[in-house]
Amino acid sequence: MSVSTLPTRRDEAWRYSDIDAVTAAWPLPAPESIVVPAGGDFKRAIVQDEGAIRQIEMSIGKGATASLHVLNIGGAYGRIELDVTLHEGADFHLGAAQIGGGAQTLEIVTTVTHAEPGATSRQMVRSVLGGTATGTYLGKVAVARDAQQTDSEQDVKAMLLDRSATANAKPELEIFADDVKCAHGCAIGELDGQVLYYLQSRGLPPAEAKKLLLQAFVAGVFDGAEDEEQLQALALAKLGELV
Amino acid sequence: MMLKIDNLHATVADKPILKGLSLAINAGEIHAIMGPNGAGKSTLSYVLGGRPGYEVTEGSATFEGQDLLDMDPHARAAAGLFLGFQYPVEIPGVSNVQFLRESLNAQRKARGEEPLSGGDFLKLAREKAGLLKLDMDMLKRPVNVGFSGGEKKRNEMVQMGILGPKLAILDETDSGLDIDALRVVGDGINAIMRRPDKAVLLITHYQRLLDYVQPDFVHVLAAGRIVKSGGPELALELEREGYAEIAA
Numbered sequence: 001m002s003v004s005t006l007p008t009r010r011d012e013a014w015r016y017s018d019i020d021a022v023t024a025a026w027p028l029p030a031p032e033s034i035v036v037p038a039g040g041d042f043k044r045a046i047v048q049d050e051g052a053i054r055q056i057e058m059s060i061g062k063g064a065t066a067s068l069h070v071l072n073i074g075g076a077y078g079r080i081e082l083d084v085t086l087h088e089g090a091d092f093h094l095g096a097a098q099i100g101g102g103a104q105t106l107e108i109v110t111t112v113t114h115a116e117p118g119a120t121s122r123q124m125v126r127s128v129l130g131g132t133a134t135g136t137y138l139g140k141v142a143v144a145r146d147a148q149q150t151d152s153e154q155d156v157k158a159m160l161l162d163r164s165a166t167a168n169a170k171p172e173l174e175i176f177a178d179d180v181k182c183a184h185g186c187a188i189g190e191l192d193g194q195v196l197y198y199l200q201s202r203g204l205p206p207a208e209a210k211k212l213l214l215q216a217f218v219a220g221v222f223d224g225a226e227d228e229e230q231l232q233a234l235a236l237a238k239l240g241e242l243v
Numbered sequence: 244m245m246l247k248i249d250n251l252h253a254t255v256a257d258k259p260i261l262k263g264l265s266l267a268i269n270a271g272e273i274h275a276i277m278g279p280n281g282a283g284k285s286t287l288s289y290v291l292g293g294r295p296g297y298e299v300t301e302g303s304a305t306f307e308g309q310d311l312l313d314m315d316p317h318a319r320a321a322a323g324l325f326l327g328f329q330y331p332v333e334i335p336g337v338s339n340v341q342f343l344r345e346s347l348n349a350q351r352k353a354r355g356e357e358p359l360s361g362g363d364f365l366k367l368a369r370e371k372a373g374l375l376k377l378d379m380d381m382l383k384r385p386v387n388v389g390f391s392g393g394e395k396k397r398n399e400m401v402q403m404g405i406l407g408p409k410l411a412i413l414d415e416t417d418s419g420l421d422i423d424a425l426r427v428v429g430d431g432i433n434a435i436m437r438r439p440d441k442a443v444l445l446i447t448h449y450q451r452l453l454d455y456v457q458p459d460f461v462h463v464l465a466a467g468r469i470v471k472s473g474g475p476e477l478a479l480e481l482e483r484e485g486y487a488e489i490a491a
Binding site: 192193194195197198199200201202203204205206208209212213216217219220 | 292315332334335336342347349350402406
């Protein structure tokens with residue numbers, strides 16, 4: 001993950017980034033390193049609410065589980081970069097929401113490497129974007145040659161509140177084993193006008209109606225988080241600014 | 244007068260659908276509008292409900308003296324208008340209870356009333372669900388997701404009961420209902436809306452709902468206008484002779 005020279009838009013992993021903001025933050029500190037020992041159970045919530053580039057390298061030991069919940073909402077440029085390596089029978093779960101308006105650029109960039117057999121990974125990412133904001137998910141799943149019985153899933157959805165907002169989503173698979181299950185799904189859409197009208201016909205003002213639908217759209221990503229209620233509340237407050 | 248529609252003209256995608264419709268409804272009255280496919284029945288309900296895409300080109304509609312056509316959909320609801328949808332939408336991830344409580348409290352706020360507490364709301368919801376024989380568990384599920392056609396229509400009536408409107412416009416609430424459900428829905432409409440301070444506009448193709456919800460007035464809508472009005476006997480006449488004969 002660590003990049004020694006300032007990236008440009010030609011670097012795939014920085015293609016949609018706010019390069020001016022990256023330049024201003026350069027050089028980046030060394031990535032945070034998290035090691036989950038064999039059989040361990042790790043949980044963490046990350047709230048990015050002031051504009052930052054966060055890089056995390058994580059190694060999940062044999063039979064260990066790790067779950068990350070990410071809320072990426074703040075600052076002109078917010079980037080969360082995860083480089084996760086799974087050992088035999090390990091389990092990784094990512095539930096992430098990025099919510100941006102104005103001219104914000106928000107990114108979640110993941111590399112999940114199944115280095116050994118029988119590991120599972122689940123990534124669920126929801127983006128809500130208004131104004132001229134850009135939200136990007138780049139997710140690479142790499143399966144090593146002997147990492148048989150790998151089971152991985154990427155479930156990525158984005159909701160655009162304005163036609164001027166941009167969502168990028170790129171699941172990427174690199175598979176060298178032959179007995180694996182790697183599912184990936186991706187959808188980008190906008191709020192359904194019929195549903196919005198239905199809610200308004202019952203008395204909800206347009207902003208409240210949108211907020212209710214968007215809250216439902218991102219809700220699932222925080223399932224199982226230790227501070228689920230706080231994450232939901234922060235997400236809801238940010239959604240309230242956008243509608 | 245509760246609702247007064249005068250010479251209403253409306254277009255959908257520039258196509259004229261309503262062509263000079265006039266109608267007056269007083270508190271305490273139940274009106275039925277019947278008519279053939281394409282006459283403009285659903286358009287009338289959507290124009291009154293303020294649905295985007297339905298453009299009024301001429302005429303007026305007032306609700307208790309206020310210009311209805313100038314109000315946003317949510318303001319119409321707060322003023323006391325309820326629209327029962329022919330095709331209620333499904334909303335994954337949003338529970339009926341949350342949606343209805345927020346809707347009711349948004350209406351109350353707009354009217355300058357205090358919000359209803361969670362406990363009081365659930366009591367109200369349980370009472371109205373019971374009236375429509377809809378399991379309370381269904382109200383905790385996402386709005387209309389996995390509901391049968393009949394359950395969706397009963398859910399519309401539960402919503403009407405909870406929101407407590409002055410005027411309900413029910414667009415083919417009887418379509419998709421079997422005979423037993425039709426009776427339940429009919430009884431529900433009577434229990435909730437047959438009051439001196441409330442009124443109903445029933446839009447339907449068929450006489451059968453009117454067996455349960457006895458109208459005071461029946462109107463025939465054809466080609467965008469009311470072509471004939473009468474008492475309950477008019478519905479029977481239509482059923483017997485068909486629209487072609489009466490609307491000619």
